[in-house]
Amino acid sequence: MNDYLRYLRKNLSFERYTHSLRTAELARVLAQENGVDPEDAYLAALLHDIARDLPVERLEELAGQDGKPFRDFEREKPVMLHGRAGAVLIEQLFGIEDKSILEAVRNHTTGSPGMDSLSKIVYVADTIEPGRKHISREDFTRYRKMSMNELLCRLLEESFAHLGSKGNAVAQPALDLYNELSRVTQ
Numbered sequence: 598m599n600d601y602l603r604y605l606r607k608n609l610s611f612e613r614y615t616h617s618l619r620t621a622e623l624a625r626v627l628a629q630e631n632g633v634d635p636e637d638a639y640l641a642a643l644l645h646d647i648a649r650d651l652p653v654e655r656l657e658e659l660a661g662q663d664g665k666p667f668r669d670f671e672r673e674k675p676v677m678l679h680g681r682a683g684a685v686l687i688e689q690l691f692g693i694e695d696k697s698i699l700e701a702v703r704n705h706t707t708g709s710p711g712m713d714s715l716s717k718i719v720y721v722a723d724t725i726e727p728g729r730k731h732i733s734r735e736d737f738t739r740y741r742k743m744s745m746n747e748l749l750c751r752l753l754e755e756s757f758a759h760l761g762s763k764g765n766a767v768a769q770p771a772l773d774l775y776n777e778l779s780r781v782t783q
């Protein structure tokens with residue numbers, strides 16, 4: 598664990614480093630509550646933003662190594678590649694090969710249809726960790742009473758509203774995930 602912390606401390610801004618620690622702590626608790634391995638959740642959440650502060654050229658270089666084409670929203674906003682780049686990076690740097698952990702890092706930027714419980718936990722923990730200023734204590738308490746799928750649905754709706762208010766488009770994988778969840782939470 599020390600290697601991970603040392604790397605993150607060196608390569609992330611202090612704010613992003615502490616965000617990563619808080620996300621990891623919350624992910625561990627959510628995992629315990631949802632029958633997911635808590636240490637996998639801690640690790641995936643700790644490393645989810647590992648590539649977030651890399652320059653665009655490096656993001657593109659790393660993300661391109663996963664063998665999938667770049668999508669429109671990734672071309673328009675290369676920072677959206679930091680999940681894909683992060684997944685490639687943790688495999689290269691630390692030899693992490695657990696598919697579910699790699700997917701959770703990859704999926705955290707937009708979410709993705711078909712994503713597993715570990716990915717959902719990392720997405721949720723990233724969005725609502727206690728350092729997030731836009732989430733009040735009341736919101737947090739309310740969120741904590743929801744099922745993982747309900748909460749994820751709610752957070753996606755809020756992110757769509759936020760993107761819409763700024764005139765930004767919603768990424769297709771986020772929409773596809775939302776449509777999938779809407780079917781199971783009805």
Ligand SMILES: [Fe+2]
Nearest residue numbers: 645646649706
């Ligand atoms: Fe991120």
Ligand SMILES: [Fe+2]
Nearest residue numbers: 616645646723
């Ligand atoms: Fe994050």
